[in-house]
Each structure stands twice: as C-alpha cells, then as structure tokens.
Amino acid sequence: GAVVSQHPSRVICKSGTSVKIECRSLDFQATTMFWYRQFPKQSLMLMATSNEGSKATYEQGVEKDKFLINHASLTLSTLTVTSAHPEDSSFYICSARQGGDQPQHFGDGTRLSIL
Amino acid sequence: EDQVTQSPEALRLQEGESSSLNCSYTVSGLRGLFWYRQDPGKGPEFLFTLYSAGEEKEKERLKATLTKKESFLHITAPKPEDSATYLCAVQRAGGTSYGKLTFGQGTILTVHP
Numbered sequence: 034g035a036v037v038s039q040h041p042s043r044v045i046c047k048s049g050t051s052v053k054i055e056c057r058s059l060d061f062q063a064t065t066m067f068w069y070r071q072f073p074k075q076s077l078m079l080m081a082t083s084n085e086g087s088k089a090t091y092e093q094g095v096e097k098d099k100f101l102i103n104h105a106s107l108t109l110s111t112l113t114v115t116s117a118h119p120e121d122s123s124f125y126i127c128s129a130r131q132g133g134d135q136p137q138h139f140g141d142g143t144r145l146s147i148l
Numbered sequence: 149e150d151q152v153t154q155s156p157e158a159l160r161l162q163e164g165e166s167s168s169l170n171c172s173y174t175v176s177g178l179r180g181l182f183w184y185r186q187d188p189g190k191g192p193e194f195l196f197t198l199y200s201a202g203e204e205k206e207k208e209r210l211k212a213t214l215t216k217k218e219s220f221l222h223i224t225a226p227k228p229e230d231s232a233t234y235l236c237a238v239q240r241a242g243g244t245s246y247g248k249l250t251f252g253q254g255t256i257l258t259v260h261p
Contacts, residue, residue, distance in 0.1 A: 039191070065247055076235065076251045077192070126191045130247050134199070137249060138180055139191035 036060050037129050037139025047148055048119060054143045055110045056127030062107035063129035065135060068100070071124045083110055117147045151173045152154050154252035161226055161259050169221040169255045171236030179241035183212050186233045195221075195234075218249050226259045233257070240242065 036059040044052050056066060065084050069077040081097075083089040083104035091097045099121075101113040110129075115120055124144055128137035151174045161167055173181065180199050184192035196205045198214040205212050208226065211222040221234055233256050237249040 035194070037191075038243060047215070051250065063252065067248070076253045119182045128191075130246075134180060135198070136180075136197050137196045138194055139184075148194070 034060050035131075035138040037127065037138045037140040039127050039143055042141060043144045043146075045115065045146045045148065049116055050147075052114045052117055052145060054114075054125055054127070054145075056110045056112070056129065056140055058108045058129040058138070061129070061131050063110075064107065064132040066104055066110035067128045067129045067130070068102060068110075068112050069124060069126045069128070074128060077126065080112075087122070114145065117145070119147045121145065122147045150238055150240055150250040152238055152250055152252035154234075154255050156255060157253065158256040159258070161223075161257070163227055163259055163261050164225045166222070166224045166226070168223070169234055169257070171219040171221070171252055172217060173219070173236070173238045173252075175238045175240050175250070177241035178243055179239045181214055182237045182239070183219070183221055184235040184237065186235055186254070192235055223257070226257075228259045228261050231257055231259045 038057045040055050068080045071077050080095045081091045083102050085104050085107050089102035104110040124142050125144040128138045128139045134145045153172045155170045180197050186192045196212040201216045203214050203247040209224050213220045233254045235254045237251045
C-alpha cells in the first residue's frame with residue numbers, strides 16, 4: 034500500500050521549454066502533496082506544499098511563477114517548470130500524505146536536464 | 149527554526165557488523181520523527197515513525213529508538229542490500245505546517261560482503 038507514482042522519470046529538453054511533472058497517489062487519497070528538489074549528495078529541499086483545491090504554499094526563495102503547482106484532485110498534483118533553464122536541472126521528487134499522523138510517501142523522482 | 153543533524157555522514161561496514169546511525173534534532177514540539185531509506189536515483193522509502201521519547205520500532209534488521217533530543221537507527225547484522233542513504237526527518241506539532249518535514253543530510257551506509 035501507499036504507492037506514489039511520478040512521471041516522467043527523466044526529461045531532457047532545450048532551454049526555454051516548459052516541463053510538466055505528474056505525481057499520483059495510486060491507492061490512497063492524499064490531502065496534502067509536497068514537491069522537493071534534491072541536489073547531488075544533498076538532502077531534500079522542500080519547494081512547496083499543496084492541498085487539494087487550494088493554492089500551493091511556496092517555501093522562501095522558490096519562485097511561484099517559475100514552478101507552477103496544481104493539485105486538482107485528491108490523487109493528482111502537477112509541477113510545471115516554466116521556461117526552464119540549465120540552472121533548473123535537478124532531481125525533483127514529490128510526496129503525498131493521507132493526513133493526520135500519516136507519513137509522507139514519495140515518488141521515484143524526475144531527473145530534469147535542461148540543455 | 150527546526151534542525152536535524154545526522155551522523156556519521158558515511159559509514160562503511162562489513163556484512164554482519166552491527167552499528168548505529170544517529171539523528172539529533174531541535175524542534176519546537178515534536179509531532180513525529182521519521183526514518184526513510186533512499187537508494188540512488190530513487191525517492192525515499194518510508195521505514196518508521198516515532199512519536200514520543202522511549203518509543204522503539206523494528207523492521208527486519210532495523211530498529212529505531214527515540215529520546216527527547218535524538219533518535220538512533222540500529223542495524224543488526226547488516227547485509228549488502230542494506231546499503232543506501234538513510235534519512236531522518238522531523239515534523240513539528242501544531243501550526244499550519246500541513247505535515248511539513250525537516251530533513252537531515254542523511255547517512256550513506258555501505259555494507260561490504
């Protein structure tokens with residue numbers, strides 16, 4: 034149980050392209066989903082928190098117009114990196130949480146490479 | 149500000165050589181402490197949640213314990229397949245954090261056959 038699916042697993046695209054990443058909770062309803070960024074040999078850095086049907090809460094220093102988050106249903110959240118540039122290249126990971134004292138369950142991440 | 153510090157940064161063990169990983173934390177009211185395992189190129193895999201000092205949880209060769217200032221992940225007779233990065237995270241009680249976690253930097257465990 035508690036499976037989170039993230040797609041695509043890898044994206045390579047040209048500078049200026051917008052990229053959409055999907056995060057789905059397959060066997061539970063997620064009241065809250067989270068988006069993280071992870072640099073090589075570093076821990077997870079929280080980018081934003083989203084609750085179904087409401088606007089995402091972004092962490093300090095994260096550009097909300099650059100990283101668009103939509104949480105349209107209890108099982109799906111999307112992250113769109115708009116007009117991506119090489120400095121946006123990173124490993125992006127989503128997680129989903131059922132609520133209460135339940136833990137976050139993570140997807141397998143998306144490796145984004147901007148040329 | 150919540151802080152989580154894990155030690156050591158890296159740990160190399162021989163198969164069967166038991167050891168412990170440490171997670172020291174500072175949080176204004178702990179709602180839960182979480183342990184995750186992360187394999188290269190993958191997302192973290194949930195292992196344990198601990199809620200209060202004195203609590204212990206076990207899963208196969210792993211045992212997690214919690215005090216008011218730190219948590220330990222004990223690995224008994226490890227196998228090469230236990231090699232991974234182990235992450236510790238805390239969740240603050242109350243507020244509008246929506247279950248936000250603060251992660252430590254992780255301990256890279258390598259178990260040699």
